[in-house]
Amino acid sequence: MAWWSGPRRRRSARTQARSRALVALLAAFLAPAVQAQSAGPITAMDLERLRFNPAATDSLLVDTGHVLPEGSYRLMLMAGYERGILLLRGSDGVDRSIIDYRVAGWLAGAWSPVERLELSARLPIIIAQGGSGAESLVGVTAPTSFGLGTPELGARYALLRREDGAPVFLGLGLDIGLPGGTASAFGRQNGWAGFQFAPRVAVGREVGPLSLGASAGVRIRSMEVEPGRNFGSELEQGLVVATRGEGLRAEIALEAAESLVAPDVALELLGGLRLPVGHGFEAFALAGHGFTDIPGTPSFRVAAGIAWAPPHAPPAREDACKEGRSHTPEQCPELDDDGDSVANAQDRCPLEAGAVDNGGCPDGDSDGDGVVDRQDRCASEPGLPRYQGCPAPDADGDGIPDDEDACPQEAGVGTNRGCPVQQEKPTEAPPAEPPPEQAPPPEQAALPTDHHVLFPVGESSLQEEEKRQLDAIADYLKAHPELSVRVEGHTDSTGPEELNRTLSQQRADMVREYLIQRGIEGSRMVAKGYGSSRPVTGNSTPEEQRANRRVEFVTESAGEAPRR
Template sequence: MRELAWTCVLAAALVATRAAGQTLSSPLVAFDAERLQLSAAATDSLLVDSGRLLSEGSYRLSLLANYERGILVLEGSDGESRSILHYRTSAWLMGAWSPVERLELSIRLPVILSQGGHGAETLEGVAEPASSGLGTPEVGGRYSLLRREEGAPVSLAVGFGVGLPGGRASAFGRQEHWAGFQLSPRVSLGREVGRFALGASVGARVRATEAEPGRDVGTELEQGLVVATRGDGLRGELALQVAESLVHPDVAVELLGGVRLPIGHGFELNALAGHGFTDIPGTPSWRAGVGIAWAHHPPLGDVCQGGRKHTPAQCPGNDEDGDSVPNKEDRCPLEAGAPDNRGCPDRDSDGDGVVDRLDRCLKEPGVQGRQGCPEPVSPSVREERLSLADRKIIFQVGLAEIQGDGARILDEVAELLKSRPDVSLRIEGHTDNTGPEQLNRSLSQERADAVRAYLIQRGIAGSRLEARGYGPSRPIASNDTQEGQSENRRVEFILTK
């Protein structure tokens, strides 16, 4: 009896020692362990929302069965790891619908069909997870800001999802606090490149912070990248999903692939598989899933009618700018122009009343009878143009003061005039086209007068100097750029005998 009693005492001590070695570093509170992100609309990808939404009146319904392993592994104080959620089989019911143009609504309902693990009973304060239950339902919406079909460089959309308090906490189907609510703001974009569609999604999952042994589970930043093939037949995709915790130095990474096969009448079979690269709670070591979807896409109305947005290329028979030249033949389809100029407006760069396409002297004002070239100079008067393009007098915008190298340049002009007493000088002032035209003409005259006054101070007789202001009427460069405007704010000299 004494030996039996000692044996019982020793066994009890060993059990107590073993139990003490299996405590957790912090209490375990139930949280939403599901990390899989799925696109309910699946316009370009099953796994990542792109910026492209369903067209107006379209909807998509889908069912996906998903199996994953290695979801939640805990380590006791004895150093041993226990896979509390070793496997999970779940079903995803999803739907997306576009009731009006640019708006898309969605719903996702994850259902935990079966799950299990081992080792929970050996840890103090940890109950074995429920074998089934409801995950966190989510309703959401997206709005399109930019659309490729309207000529934008990318498709861009903003979205917002709300995780509802319907999940089962004991099955790790929802957060314990905040009544299980979660918020998911998101921005997504996409672009087609040949046979491929590229997509990216950036957002956050805002939720209550729950304690998990060794780390906290709470709000996370979520990013997704995808490359998917395009077309009507078999399609494939490769996606990367990353979640960075804002309450613990954790980064969850999962690489997933998917395939889609249309089988007719709007139905599609699809499958996915993934591998997790971290042991963050909810990131499985691997997963696989198969699903079926049905989509309805009503025939698109004629975007060329009824004021719907479109690009000129989409409607080649329209006349967007009302110049009687159809889009397909119009070189400037959004700017009214002349039919003789293939729909582009006629411009008169030198301001002489002769349009550029008919002007033989584009940079020199002329007359219509000479196709934009100037009249020949009378034999009794010979003109010689001195251009200061390489020695430019710089004027500040709106001012007529001679600054910088202007004085040095005018000193050189004065010396030239002194060396040639047989010539006179016409000073022509010019401006760019910014501001009112009358103000520019006055400003150009003031600049020419300022140059004349300076030369008189340098000993040149006023009778040899004539100042004229032409305003913006005689540009030598395009006023569409700052560089061109700078070139047009100039003073030119013409020597006459």
């Protein structure tokens, strides 16, 4: 045993030395590789970033605030392919495409149970996915190739609607992500049991053949600490421009998500086409390109699907334009809410009565002369209606307008029709005794021609009572053949002045023709219409306006002043 012991001990020592050398060699060779491949553990997160609108009222991709009509619904089935979804960089500086591709499908639908409210549901299915490099990283497990994404329930409520006369669609939305996604397939968040909450506001409007829309909101979810970056809650925005119409429609959208837990912004540009194929079915396709390498943002994606939205007759709505019902001028463009004879659609001031010639808005009168500014040729200087708001011309400055002044170039007095009074120089004579006091002359009796012929509003026809008065005037003129008559027609101040002047002339002509029929020679009478320029009283009450709707007579004979 002693002999064997020595050689046995010598062989054992040589074997141990060889083993230690081999271990040292392997360690020197493997240590750098193990260090480079260490990336730290990675936890589950929801990588799906495609946001779409199941109702697709205006856009496939972005909420525009326009909800489905009450009682209608839309169901859809979509499948898509994505590339470059999840990259992970090891400590050696090499990127591993943990999920290089994904084939996914979606079942989704939207329904409006009551007016202004829309409910929706989305179920994403991860059909197949794969990548490379996960097995080379310490603490990283390759994702499973099949699973479910995060199911979502959503609701949208329309605050403003274009069909109600609002300038835009405006809506509030809320999506809730539910537990059920497959964590090992990166179909759900690891924390909060997979729940997510996404409130948002959306606005939209039609502009010619296009629909414009925008949405903004926040996706609230658990924060997952990942190698190199954190992943969690994000601000989400979307912009879309889409065509309108019954046939082929197109759209382009920009979707962005700004992380609230890391300095990251995910950005993707998408386009879509949709085409009705009959019986309520619609085929559609999407394509997009991502501009960042944030987890879940693919380098590109394509998707296609089919949707079914059966034609739906909207429930009968109460007619807001019926008499006595509340409405806005925009809802009832054919009505005249302010009663100014201008329909709401053409009225620039639909809730304030105004003039037809001023687009339904009230007229201004800067100088307060009763002539509105748009008809006043001297808007900053008070004047008279018959001179289009300008002061009456008075060449001789005697205070009597030229058209009433018998001596317009020579100052005179009103009692002499604007002419100066000629006084004879008295001859010297002995003072005469004062004449005896005389009784004042009796008041002059009213003549038939003092009567004013009155007319109804807007008419020039004679009433029976007025015809009897004109018969008496005809008898009087027959008895006084030396008299000539000026028949003057007048109106109240309501209505445009041009119309009033025409109406006053028609009234004067009607009276003149009647007197001719009663035997008065036409050469003795002149008819002249003055519109509303010579009121006999004010125009603020119906009684005053009635008194101004008249024809009056001015008679004169040779050597006598005219008498009204």
